[in-house]
Amino acid sequence: MYPKSIQKLIDLFSRFPTVGPRTAARFVFYLIKLPQAELEELSSSLKELKENIKICSWCFNSFDSPSNSGQASSGQAGSREICPICEDKTRDKSLLCIIEKETDLTTIEKTKKYKGLYFILGGTINLKKRDKKDIRIEQLKERVKDNGFEEVIIAINPTTEGEITRLLIERELKPFNIKITHLGRGLPMGGELEYADSDTLSSSFDSRR
């Protein structure tokens, strides 16, 4: 029903997370009204996204490509590409925090509470497939084996899928005889006792202070 160049963009936006065809149509009519210069800015940012971004070969975090920052040499074949957090000499190398995805790293960094290293797992165990191939368990085991951490903190969401993933990680890391912890449960700011489950409320008593 829409002109085909509009329909094509609606289809492309409909694949974005949380976006349905109706929202996708709103996006496109918003874009039609933009000046051409802004459309081209968006267009070129998308095209260059992957050029400008590197994925850390240690923790799998995204970071600005050094060539993007004017440093010429880093594109060399064979160079390992390490993100600023992994390279930062002031971070506590005895702590590893396992997270699901990049945005969780940003969320944790904003708290300024944690000063160790990270490892991005890339997802959680899918309850239907229960396939651990989709997440970076093998790479995680290598990192833990080689680096002499004192503590590994599992900071995965306490959802059903997250808990199953946590139990898997605990089992897989058990042979390394390392201290494994996970984030404490409790009432969040703004929460109410009345709606808290028993586990959460019990944990709140345990971690009272």
Place this chain on the structure above:
Amino acid sequence: MYPKSIQKLIDLFSRFPTVGPRTAARFVFYLIKLPQAELEELSSSLKELKENIKICSWCFNSFDSPSNSGQASSGQAGSREICPICEDKTRDKSLLCIIEKETDLTTIEKTKKYKGLYFILGGTINLKKRDKKDIRIEQLKERVKDNGFEEVIIAINPTTEGEITRLLIERELKPFNIKITHLGRGLPMGGELEYADSDTLSSSFDSRR
């Protein structure tokens, strides 16, 4: 906190309707995982969007540019560009339906109920500004003056802003002595009497059949 090429895209997506910074970040990390070919498809669709689309000089509907369809001549300076609906000889030229935006046209066309022409107003009166300059009232008056319509149907949402816009249109078109109607109110499919306001319920009685 994010790498700057990611943050830039987050900022651009955050301007999209209904999108906040958290959703924008999800968009970008979704895009990072796409193959470069898909990113480039999206990038070029955006860049070419306005080239491929024309805005109808009569009804303001968007349509595929003829040059986009391989016809060379239409880009000529001075050529008026008319959309397929306005050009369609089988449409009923005695009826004009005034709508707020392009997506409403598609919604109405899907019903196959209406066979007349459209006019896209481009918005509604903003309650704070109450400025009619933002909508195409002058162009609407020209269309009505010159075309001998038998009926003008105002198909603007029956929201507060939509109703004020309808009243303005009725006042502005009054001098043309033309039949002006608006969509009937009633209970929508799935609606309940209990939650209907008095006006809607009264209209439902009037339009019983």
Place this chain on the structure above:
Amino acid sequence: MYPKSIQKLIDLFSRFPTVGPRTAARFVFYLIKLPQAELEELSSSLKELKENIKICSWCFNSFDSPSNSGQASSGQAGSREICPICEDKTRDKSLLCIIEKETDLTTIEKTKKYKGLYFILGGTINLKKRDKKDIRIEQLKERVKDNGFEEVIIAINPTTEGEITRLLIERELKPFNIKITHLGRGLPMGGELEYADSDTLSSSFDSRR
């Protein structure tokens, strides 16, 4: 866990429509804090509810018992009990409006749009049971047979269950050769074209004015 007289009331309130155990508990602790006089007012209002209320033998509407209004004679055996609307000589006796439940009657009366009689069906066809015994179809047929209405208006919610009930009523009343209508569909006040289904939008065009 709660004292037994509290738990008993929680159980009784939990059977109320839309009330779960948590809301029921809030009700009881609200009641505990009330003065005894208010509790007794509620208690006696409940006890006397059915004494003070009659159900109209014609339309099944609830109304204040005349004995409740100080008239002594109406409790006589054999007296038919008719509600004020059915008795009202100024109502239009040529129109019958079929509704699902008492609150719908109040909703319609508030519009001051309709001046005919009512018939309370007592529910809709249950999609699982599809049993018409639960609703007053036979009584409805008697009312229609004996009263020479010019039009019967089906004012049942346009939900899935309501539509099935409407089709059943239309079929059952067909032999009486009477005009049968139902409430017009349309966009409700505050509604938006974008979210309207095709049937509703088509009806809005039909009932434009």
Place this chain on the structure above:
Amino acid sequence: MYPKSIQKLIDLFSRFPTVGPRTAARFVFYLIKLPQAELEELSSSLKELKENIKICSWCFNSFDSPSNSGQASSGQAGSREICPICEDKTRDKSLLCIIEKETDLTTIEKTKKYKGLYFILGGTINLKKRDKKDIRIEQLKERVKDNGFEEVIIAINPTTEGEITRLLIERELKPFNIKITHLGRGLPMGGELEYADSDTLSSSFDSRR
């Protein structure tokens, strides 16, 4: 619009927490359809509610009146009435847990985590009035002064009003030189890092285990 005995009950139910006039009307029409015996059961349960319930003179918890359990003597003038939890010799008398309301006590008891005594504050500081007279601060201070607790646990909801109430309690109890704690913050079961505020997430790191 409704018969007056129905309208009166609608008005009474409309004062219940979370209940508006529409829900109240649904309650009444539900009740009209109940057998008279059930209405009378509800009626007498309401009437006797306060007779059957005592409020503990120590912790302000509700409990079944002993006379309700067949014990004749306890109604004597001057007898202090103490709830089963306060009387229970197996509870840990060195711990006091301060809660807002009765239902929170039930919620905590269900976890089986806590074995000390309770004190029901009766509300939180109202942000508009900021008046501590509405809550039992003076009674709380008496309880703390006289009973040699080792720890007072403030288990008030970590909402804005709850936090202000907690700060007030901490200030008022400071002179008693007692250990004062509050429930640990953290991600609740089913929660997500992405939506956690910084304080909650920091606490989750602190209380990891």
